[in-house]
Amino acid sequence: MKLTVNGxxxxxxxxxxxxLLAELDYEGGWLATALNxxxxxxxxRDGCALADGDRIEILAPMKGG
Amino acid sequence: MLELxxxxxxxxxxxxxxxxxxxxxxxxxxxxxxxxxVTVSLRRETSGGKAGxxxxxxxxxxxxxxxxxxxxxxSVKEAVTTARMAREVFATNWIKLEVIGNHDxxxxxxxxxxxxxxxxxxxxxxxxxxxxxxxxxAERLLDAGCKVLMPxxxxxxxxxxxxxxxxxxxxRGHFPGVPxxxxxxxxxxxxxxxxxELGYDAVLLNTAVAKAGDPVAMxxxxxxxxxxGRQAFLAGPLEPRDMAVPSTPVIGMAAFS
Numbered sequence: 374m375k376l377t378v379n380g381x382x383x384x385x386x387x388x389x390x391x392x393l394l395a396e397l398d399y400e401g402g403w404l405a406t407a408l409n410x411x412x413x414x415x416x417x418r419d420g421c422a423l424a425d426g427d428r429i430e431i432l433a434p435m436k437g438g
Numbered sequence: 439m440l441e442l443x444x445x446x447x448x449x450x451x452x453x454x455x456x457x458x459x460x461x462x463x464x465x466x467x468x469x470x471x472x473x474x475x476v477t478v479s480l481r482r483e484t485s486g487g488k489a490g491x492x493x494x495x496x497x498x499x500x501x502x503x504x505x506x507x508x509x510x511x512x513s514v515k516e517a518v519t520t521a522r523m524a525r526e527v528f529a530t531n532w533i534k535l536e537v538i539g540n541h542d543x544x545x546x547x548x549x550x551x552x553x554x555x556x557x558x559x560x561x562x563x564x565x566x567x568x569x570x571x572x573x574x575x576a577e578r579l580l581d582a583g584c585k586v587l588m589p590x591x592x593x594x595x596x597x598x599x600x601x602x603x604x605x606x607x608x609x610r611g612h613f614p615g616v617p618x619x620x621x622x623x624x625x626x627x628x629x630x631x632x633x634x635e636l637g638y639d640a641v642l643l644n645t646a647v648a649k650a651g652d653p654v655a656m657x658x659x660x661x662x663x664x665x666x667g668r669q670a671f672l673a674g675p676l677e678p679r680d681m682a683v684p685s686t687p688v689i690g691m692a693a694f695s
Contacts, residue, residue: 379482398486403494405480405523410515412522430482432523433490434497436464437479437507438454438594438644 377428390421393429405432440639442586442617443532443564445503447474450634451664452505452619453657454644461496463653468500471657475503477534477642479510480524494527505566507534512547514554521558533558534588534621536568544594544622548575552582559583568621571605573612580616587616588642591633592623595645599629603636610637627656627663634667635675 376383378397387393390406390413406413407430413421423429439446452475458464468476478497483490497504506524511517514537521533537554539547546569555565559582567579571589579587589609592598600606601623610618620633621642630641641664650656 379484399483401488401491403491403527404483405527407519407523410519412519412526414526430523432480432527433483433487434494434527435479435481435490436454436456436458436493437477437509438456 374423374425376423376426379429379431388423389419390423390429391418393423394418394431399431401433403434406430407432440617442475442566447503448472449474449661449664450640450668451630451661452477452621452640452642453647454642455493455497456644457648458653461493464648465496465500466654467647467657468502470654471647471661473502473661475505476500477505477507477644478528479507480520480527503532504528504530505532505534506530507568508536509534510538511536512538514550514557517550517554518557521554521563522561525563531562531564532566533563534566534568545590546570548572548578551575552578555579555582555584566619571602571609573605573608576609576613580613585616586619587613588619588621590622591620591629592625594622596623597625597646598623599625600632603632606633606636606638627659630660631663631667631670634664635670637671640664 374385376385385396387396409428440450449472451471451473453468453473454477455464506528508517508520511520517537535554537547537550539545551567555567558565565584566586566588567584568588569575576587591600617639619640619642620638624630624643625646647653647657
């Protein structure tokens with residue numbers, strides 16, 4: 374399945390957002406995720422099915438003004 | 439004590455966490471200034487990266503409140519989504535709402551700002567809108583549900599200091615009960631003291647401390663300036679006068695001629 378993760382193209386095997394995070398080596402309770410522009414809370418990632426062409430954002434705390 | 443959305447804080451200085459020479463210097467600056475609130479952001483994490491987690495651990499170790507921002511967002515949709523993601527990560531309803539309208543001046547898109555503030559307030563967010571010093575926009579933001587306003591005094595990172603004291607005075611005069619925080623454009627402690635003397639409740643800055651020759655010393659200097667300005671406001675500053683007025687008594691002068 375082809376996905377766009379943080380603006381980059383990826384070919385992945387994962388069928389859910391939770392599996393995708395593990396497959397791409399993302400871990401940590403500080404991550405925030407969005408699928409096609411909509412927020413997916415951490416507790417809903419297991420049940421969040423992915424489809425070809427989906428756009429995923431994985432964000433983390435960063436310095437800011 | 440300053441109260442922001444029911445949260446009491448003792449320091450009237452809010453600091454950003456960006457642009458410091460190192461995370462250690464940032465942490466020292468935060469401690470030296472005595473701030474209770476720091477701003478943070480959300481950015482893309484790299485695959486396998488731990489940068490976000492390390493930064494977040496450092497901030498948590500400082501025992502301060504975090505005010506997540508929507509910096510860099512140019513549309514209502516971007517800002518609202520970023521705010522929702524920030525609430526998820528930082529576990530706070532606070533959001534420093536930025537909807538940028540112009541690349542060169544980084545001035546807020548006040549129309550988008552009001553729209554986003556309305557959406558987020560309805561969702562239970564406690565919005566700190568980064569706005570201009572426009573009085574009517576301020577009214578719209580209050581109508582949208584904001585209980586704190588954060589007008590700029592000059593463009594972000596410009597260090598120019600207050601460019602329109604009349605507009606800042608007007609805002610202060612119109613909204614005596616609303617916490618007003620000057621956000622953006624402060625360059626020196628004297629700028630911070632100036633707006634605090636006008637009765638502003640607090641000052642939010644970042645670049646002026648982070649890019650100073652000695653950020654830790656500058657953070658301490660800003661802490662003092664904000665306190666001095668507040669104390670001066672409460673003490674009732676003298677208004678400027680057109681003519682000189684002698685301070686030494688005129689009565690009792692000796693006559694030598």
